Amino acid sequence: MITKRINKTRYSILGALSFEPMSGYDIKNWLSNVTGAFWSESDGQIYPTLAQLLKDKLVSCLDDTGSGNRPRKVYSITKEGLRALKQWLIIPAQESTARSELILKLFYGKNLSKKDYIAHLERQQKLSEEKLEFYLAKQKHIQEEHNSTDAFYWLQTIRSAIYHAKADVAWCKDTLKVVTKEK
Amino acid sequence: MITKRINKTRYSILGALSFEPMSGYDIKNWLSNVTGAFWSESDGQIYPTLAQLLKDKLVSCLDDTGSGNRPRKVYSITKEGLRALKQWLIIPAQESTARSELILKLFYGKNLSKKDYIAHLERQQKLSEEKLEFYLAKQKHIQEEHNSTDAFYWLQTIRSAIYHAKADVAWCKDTLKVVTKEK
DNA sequence: GATTACATGTAAGTTGTTACATGATTAA
DNA sequence: TTAATCATGTAACAACTTACATGTAATC
Numbered sequence: 368m369i370t371k372r373i374n375k376t377r378y379s380i381l382g383a384l385s386f387e388p389m390s391g392y393d394i395k396n397w398l399s400n401v402t403g404a405f406w407s408e409s410d411g412q413i414y415p416t417l418a419q420l421l422k423d424k425l426v427s428c429l430d431d432t433g434s435g436n437r438p439r440k441v442y443s444i445t446k447e448g449l450r451a452l453k454q455w456l457i458i459p460a461q462e463s464t465a466r467s468e469l470i471l472k473l474f475y476g477k478n479l480s481k482k483d484y485i486a487h488l489e490r491q492q493k494l495s496e497e498k499l500e501f502y503l504a505k506q507k508h509i510q511e512e513h514n515s516t517d518a519f520y521w522l523q524t525i526r527s528a529i530y531h532a533k534a535d536v537a538w539c540k541d542t543l544k545v546v547t548k549e550k
Numbered sequence: 551m552i553t554k555r556i557n558k559t560r561y562s563i564l565g566a567l568s569f570e571p572m573s574g575y576d577i578k579n580w581l582s583n584v585t586g587a588f589w590s591e592s593d594g595q596i597y598p599t600l601a602q603l604l605k606d607k608l609v610s611c612l613d614d615t616g617s618g619n620r621p622r623k624v625y626s627i628t629k630e631g632l633r634a635l636k637q638w639l640i641i642p643a644q645e646s647t648a649r650s651e652l653i654l655k656l657f658y659g660k661n662l663s664k665k666d667y668i669a670h671l672e673r674q675q676k677l678s679e680e681k682l683e684f685y686l687a688k689q690k691h692i693q694e695e696h697n698s699t700d701a702f703y704w705l706q707t708i709r710s711a712i713y714h715a716k717a718d719v720a721w722c723k724d725t726l727k728v729v730t731k732e733k
Numbered sequence: 734g735a736t737t738a739c740a741t742g743t744a745a746g747t748t749g750t751t752a753c754a755t756g757a758t759t760a761a
Numbered sequence: 762t763t764a765a766t767c768a769t770g771t772a773a774c775a776a777c778t779t780a781c782a783t784g785t786a787a788t789c
Contacts, residue, residue: 376749405650438756470707487643549702574740623740
């Protein structure tokens with residue numbers, strides 16, 4: 368017997384629509400701008416999932432064609448959709464399978480030259496520092512521009528991204544220090 | 551034109567075999583025990599991938615049946631396999647797509663009661679603290695038992711897991727503090 | 734004698750990625 | 762006028778998960 372897995376893409380979309388009605392294109396951008404630090408969806412997933420949600424009556428669709436704008440379909444979450452979202456939200460979160468290609472490569476580092484090992488680390492440090500800058504700027508922006516209740520939830524998640532970026536930078540620095548001495 | 555994506559399962563297995571020859575079952579356990587903190591493979595992936603690697607001559611296979619043990623196939627990495635591994639190792643690591651179900655759920659937290667929001671956080675804090683304990687114990691064990699060159703690479707990766715677990719615990723504590731006051 | 738661990742595989746389904754295909758509107 | 766952005770979708774493939782299927786050997 369094959370038990371149904373939970374399709375999380377459905378809920379990430381429902382959650383987005385719990386803020387405001389959006390088109391598929393809006394959702395795509397919103398997810399990448401707003402939840403990008405901790406959740407992402409592939410381009411090809413949004414439209415098929417929206418069609419499914421519509422079929423299941425968890426969202427409704429308003430065709431906005433011919434209102435002077437470009438033709439677009441605006442989706443709203445239904446009462447049923449909100450109920451489904453809330454039911455999912457209270458379920459304890461599953462941990463995602465750990466997969467860091469960088470750490471895997473460095474773990475296999477005996478097959479790597481010192482130069483290449485260091486190159487990986489320096490590249491990662493730079494990336495993490497850039498991320499950190501980005502999230503700090505975003506944090507500042509939210510604190511200044513948004514004073515609604517939504518900002519509260521947003522700020523908590525941004526802080527998580529900041530903590531992780533800081534941990535990554537610290538780890539790179541430490542490892543670079545060790546490796547230049549010992550390897 | 552559809553460009554070939556890189557199958558990382560192949561390289562995680564080749565990397566394991568770069569330490570010593572192993573059976574499929576060994577690799578499964580080794581990956582979950584040794585690289586579990588930063589890389590995992592599903593059960594159903596190992597055997598088909600081994601068959602593929604054998605076909606591509608990146609590994610060789612010794613049938614160990616009839617030596618008094620249970621029938622098993624022991625795989626070794628070939629020269630070609632080692633070359634392929636090394637080629638992959640120097641390629642800059644791709645960042646894995648961010649997916650934290652917990653953070654997503656908390657981001658949609660306005661659809662959650664204060665009680666349920668806190669329950670998520672307390673559960674996560676406990677999980678992260680357990681992880682931290684586990685990795686600290688592992689770190690100690692490696693420092694005491696392994697004094698080979700392999701330990702060096704292992705210790706770096708364990709430190710990464712420790713930093714992340716610490717960041718998670720700190721984040722949970724901070725967020726719990728804020729939420730009990732403000733939500 | 735039963736359970737656990739060792740050991741190898743397949744089947745079936747779900748999910749995710751990338752590229753392709755098409756077309757409208759706005760701004761440089 | 763040309764490029765960028767807005768906008769919706771499909772096709773093909775790659776990867777992942779879970780359960781199923783089978784059998785041996787050691788241990789309690």
